[in-house]
Amino acid sequence: xxxxxxxxxxxxxxxxxxxxxxxxxxxxxxxxxxxxxxxxxxxxxxxxxxxxxxxxxxxxxxxxxxxxxxxxxxxxxxxxxxxxxxxxxxxxxxxxxxxxxxxxxxxxxxxxxxxxxxxxxxxxxxxxxxxxxxxxxxxxxxxxxxxxxxxxxxxxxxxxxxxxxxxxxxxxxxxxxxxxxxxxxxxxxxxxxxxxxxxxxxxxxxxxxxxxxxxxxxxxxxxxxxxxxxxxxxxxxxxxxxxxxxxxxxxxxxxxxxxxxxxxxxxxxxxxxxxxxxxxxxxxxxxxxxxxxxxxxxxxxxxxxxxxxxxxxxxxxxxxxxxxxxxxxxxxxxxxxxxxxxxxxxxxxxxxxxxxx
Numbered sequence: 235x236x237x238x239x240x241x242x243x244x245x246x247x248x249x250x251x252x253x254x255x256x257x258x259x260x261x262x263x264x265x266x267x268x269x270x271x272x273x274x275x276x277x278x279x280x281x282x283x284x285x286x287x288x289x290x291x292x293x294x295x296x297x298x299x300x301x302x303x304x305x306x307x308x309x310x311x312x313x314x315x316x317x318x319x320x321x322x323x324x325x326x327x328x329x330x331x332x333x334x335x336x337x338x339x340x341x342x343x344x345x346x347x348x349x350x351x352x353x354x355x356x357x358x359x360x361x362x363x364x365x366x367x368x369x370x371x372x373x374x375x376x377x378x379x380x381x382x383x384x385x386x387x388x389x390x391x392x393x394x395x396x397x398x399x400x401x402x403x404x405x406x407x408x409x410x411x412x413x414x415x416x417x418x419x420x421x422x423x424x425x426x427x428x429x430x431x432x433x434x435x436x437x438x439x440x441x442x443x444x445x446x447x448x449x450x451x452x453x454x455x456x457x458x459x460x461x462x463x464x465x466x467x468x469x470x471x472x473x474x475x476x477x478x479x480x481x482x483x484x485x486x487x488x489x490x491x492x493x494x495x496x497x498x499x500x501x502x503x504x505x506x507x508x509x510x511x512x513x514x515x516x517x518x519x520x521x522x523x524x525x526x527x528x529x530x531x532x533x534x535x536x537x538x539x540x541x542x543x544x545x546x547x548x549x550x551x552x553x554x555x556x557x558x559x560x561x562x563x564x565x566x567x568x569x570x571x572x573x574x575x576x577x578x579x580x581x582x583x584x585x586x587x588x589x590x591x
Contacts, residue, residue, distance in 0.1 A: 240281050244272055258324050297327045298554055299347035303335045303360035303431070309388075309543040312511045316547020317356065317554075324555060326353070335360040335429060341370050348378050354554045357386045357396070361429035368393045383557035387550050388433060398567040399546075399553055403433040403507070406539040406572065407440030410479050410505030413537065415448055417503050419477030422450065424457040425489055426481040434481045437507065441479040460485070464492045472496050476503065476534075483508030483538055486529060494532070503535045509543045539572045546570075 235243075241251040246268070253262045254272035262269050276282070298321060302310065314330075321328060329352060331343035340360050347355055375381055375395050384396040392398070414422070422445060424438055438457070445455055456471045472478075473496045480486055483506045493499060530536045549570065557563060 235279065235281055240276070240279070243279070244275050246272070256325065295351045295353055296325065297329050297350070297352050298558075299329045299331065299343075299350075299352040299355040300358075301331050301333060301340065301343045301347070301355060302358040303333050303340075309509055309511065312509070312543040313358075313547040313550070316544040316549075317551040318547075320548055320551025320555065326555075333360045337367065337370055341374055344371065344374055348381055352382055353558045354382050355384045356550055356554060357384055358388055359386065359431055361427075361431055363428055363430075383554075383561070383563070385550065385554055385557060388431065388546065392432070395565055397553070397557060397563075397565050399550060400433060400567070400569055401539075401541055401572060402569045403437040404440040405569075406505075406507060407437035407442075407479060408444045410537065410539075411441045411444035411448070411477075413505065414477035414503050415445070415450075417477075417535070419503055420450075420454060421475045421477070422455045423472045423475040423478040424455065425472075425478060425485060426457070426459050427485070428459045428461055430481065437481065438479065441505075460488070464489060469496055474498075476501050478502060478504045480504060480506040482506065482512075484512055486536070490529070490532070499532045500534055502533050503537075504533055505537045505539070507539045510540055511543050541570070541572055 237248055237251060241248045244251060250264060250268070251272055254264060254269050255276065257263075259266055259269045300314070300317070314328075318328065329347065329350065331346065333340040333343060337360060344355070371393050375384075375393065381395075384393075385399055386393065386396050387399045388401070411422075424441065426434060426438060430438075442455060442457075446452070456475065458468050458471060460468075469492050472493065475497050478493075480489065486504070486506060493502060553568070
């Protein structure tokens, strides 16, 4: 049965049947009664539209590409669930490519998605040592002027011609520095990872620059990058610090024993960033009963800028649908408030970002 025969069976126009089958009810431009009737008849007859024909006539593949770095290991499930909950309802499929934080693989993933004519691309940049390098991707996009809209998320890189959806990472770093200065901190530590996203670099840069702007000498700011373990040779650099910016909440347990060894934790104020999913996972695993369950109690203060990866995924899906349906939109950056993605969870570690507690 083709669409013409199915429309005749429903006693509706081909256009009406097509709108019902290819759109969610809120954009199908018909009554909900008619919309439900068309879908009920399609189920009864086992009718499914020919998506190859649809793609040919609409010039859309009905597929969105997702390109992710190694951060997908930590947030992938929740992020993909949020994206899928939006796209699945609209009949949009996804095509996932992992970069393993390799620039060549990242560029190759873009090239393959251009070839497959995806309707949009969601891009989570590969983690890199130092600043994120955009020259290869910028050249690839320049050579493909008709590329689909690209949405760079969670610290998305500033690549010309792309959209960005991100948290206010620079604002978090700035607020952390001001909070610690207000509490009387004078010696500071920055603890990050060797491979970082653009967002993490933004937070570190803002934290460091805010300290400089408020008269802190570079000699009183120690920056250390670690992998999974804290190197013995670098521990003394954090001796007697009283303020710290730690790029991930998951690094706090890794650093805990070192910080307790080289400074007085009860005089140490820490600011960090965490997804709600990772924080809950850490507490559930109880990696260290001495610190995971009551880690805040070991420091003078521990302030966490939190967000929900699932809700970021939902926002990502909704934004991608908007970009697909409005191809004339000019690239823009949307920054999301931290507390915008805090569900109603209570507890000592959900204090507002500017709280000294």
